[in-house]
Amino acid sequence: MTSLGDTKAPEGPRVRSAVARRAAGRSLEAPFYTDREFFGLDIAAIFTRHWIFAAVDAEVPEPGDYTTVDIGPYPVIVLRDEEENLRAFHNVCRHRGARLLDAGRGSAGNLVCGYHKWTYGTDGALRYAPSQPASFDPSCFGLKSVHVRSVGGLVFVCLADRPPADFDDVAARIEPYLLPHDLRHAKVAARSDIVEDGNWKLVMENNRECYHCDGHPELLRTFFPTYGYTEENLPPQLRPAHERYLRADAETRETYERLGLPYALIEELDNRATGFRIQRDALDLAGESFTADGKAACRPLLGGLPTPRLGHLALHMQPNSWFHVVADHAITFSVLPLAPDKTVLRTTWLVHPEATEGVDYDLDTLTKIWTATNEQDAHLVARAQRGISSPAYEPGPYAPTEYQVEAFCNWYITRLREALDDD
Template sequence: MDPMSLDRLDDPLAPAREATAELLANRRRGFSLPQPFYNDERLFQLDMQEIFEKEWLFAGMTCEIPTKGSFITLEIGDNPVVIVRGNDGEVHAFHNVCRHRGSRLCVSDKGKVAKLVCPYHQWTYELDGRLLFAGTDMGKDFDLSAYGLKPVNVRTAGGYIFVSLADEPPAIDELLEALEHYLAPYDMDNVKVAVESSIVEQANWKLVIENNRECYHCSGSHPELLNSLQEFDDSDDPRATPAYKALVERKQGEWDAMGVPWQLKRIGKRNRLTRTPLLEGTVSMTMDGQPGCKKLMGRLQSADLGALRILHLPNSWNHYMGDHAVVFRVMPIGPQQTRVTTKWLVHKDAVEGVDYDPAQLRRVWDATNDQDRRLAEENQRGINSKGYEPGPYSETFEFGVIDFIDWYSERMLENLGRSASHLQLAQG
């Protein structure tokens, strides 16, 4: 029997799977999760196997691989992935693993190549994954066609790249159609990454997402962000004041006249797209609320477009304004360690130092990211205590957190059930 089959049959996480399913089935809805979900190594491995190896993940932007041979890489747990623009202009994704002896092919975060060449023994692959060269030492009967790179599911829309390691990924078409619609005015084929940052937070990835899904903490923690941001989550926010509702109605009329989509759209609890006003008199998430880039994005004629907010669980949130956009990617590293990558997008013809100053463009979210890092890390330290027990979320202030935890619990239970069924089939 293949040793890999033995590993599947003798699942070392089987007790953890059963315990996790029981904890989720009996959890108290509207409360934070039991402690192991935030700090246990076995449960982290389940998160990686049942969420990050099975769901669609935001990987990057198509503008990052603009021409043939451009590539980006990312690490999904122990799974390195390379995403490359092929000869045909199509976006391909592969396991970043040479079919010879398993070395990583592309070792940098991004780059441009004519072919994909393994640095270990120079096995060479076409940009569509076909093995082209393996050296003469493999023998005259060696079949190149049997050793192409292993593909990874990849889909693109509205400038976004999503990947899934699953054999049968969940449906994503509705999100892709929504992204094309909402981002059409931004002409996402003509944007570029002006600047980016990556920070590592000493906190579980779910705490990073939970922190993002509420603004209960904003007034006490984010002075820079609140120079422009309304604390209301969307136009349906139960806390919305009459003045805010009146502002929303007026702005929606203006956006309609411009042909700019604003309608609140939810796709289950996984995805949400909505355009909401910024504070009166501000048009961008900058320190003074004024445009951070003189050249507007796409075909937009006004900077005063509020912020188009896009949520994609489990690993991304985004803000689109008239002058620039800020996109975020969350990737777990360990039970109490998470990498948050932030990219600021501008029109591809915007000139650094003329149209925008990278330091000024990123100042608000650099400060906000660092503040959120400290909040998440203090949250993690408290949760690690023997004194921690699940606490209640506010249905008014933290309804977004409740939705996230509900989504996570539902997907974990469903994916755990499927894994159990597959294991039973394998065991005969």
């Protein structure tokens, strides 16, 4: 494996003092979102040390299939080898460092560098290097491997020598929720990359609260706007939606129990290295999918599930991903940092492997809700980035409904402190 576990975090006194004085319950100070030194700290302390959601198994279903992802400055290849095992490598040729694969995804029997034609097998071994001397040993120049794990069809990579040890426990707890949907054998219906004009943490924070959900009229057709609220802090205008939620929740719980589907909330967002939250929950209207009327957008259903009225399975993983899995399709979201003020949001829609576009589903109907929501969120994130960049900005207090934003920031600051203490 690569030797990135000892990647050092920036040690400037400005960085250390900002981390040390972070006030609980308030947003982070401006440099965390705007400064390149702090961005370097994020890469070193977060993205090179933790499990990062990178792809789905459905993107590499057959031997030779590959997809690529950039984790900060680290380009990575995820592929299926000749033995049908999942593998990941740094997307860097061992000759003179050229990027090995330019395409975002594809299929190849061998991985051929477009510069000098060094050729690697799907196991990462160097198979051909032209014009080398007799003393050249190809076994010394295989691709640098990266830790990779599939959990219920979701693919995570870790650049560190020693990944967080709690991932096995997390995987064992979330996989029973995912397996009934059989995402491992699903099909990619669509994938979208948008560049948001904001820091990656603003993208994650924005996703962790519904305080702003009145800005998502399409999503709120089915997603209850009461997410994050309690009986004690529920605004009067949300009471009718809450009453509908209680009725839908009671019905879906009966269905989950009858079908033996796990649904209970597990929320460990900031008390462990691999923070996560998972829950199966009700949807509004028909309660089947993220569509204008709440009805399923695709037939057949994932995993051969017996009914479409299963609400949605929501999973959140620190530091860079969230997922919504309904009976008829799944949507994955991956947040990938580009610069202090630039972030890629990658969204992938999955359907049953035998579903046919134009027959079993209409692609626009399938993707419409979350495409609109992503665009709206991108506007809000850019608005936040512009305001935070002002000298007048100072950290403001979180509302009770924003408790998951606080949990994300607490997890993040804890990880930074650990990385700085290691140096």
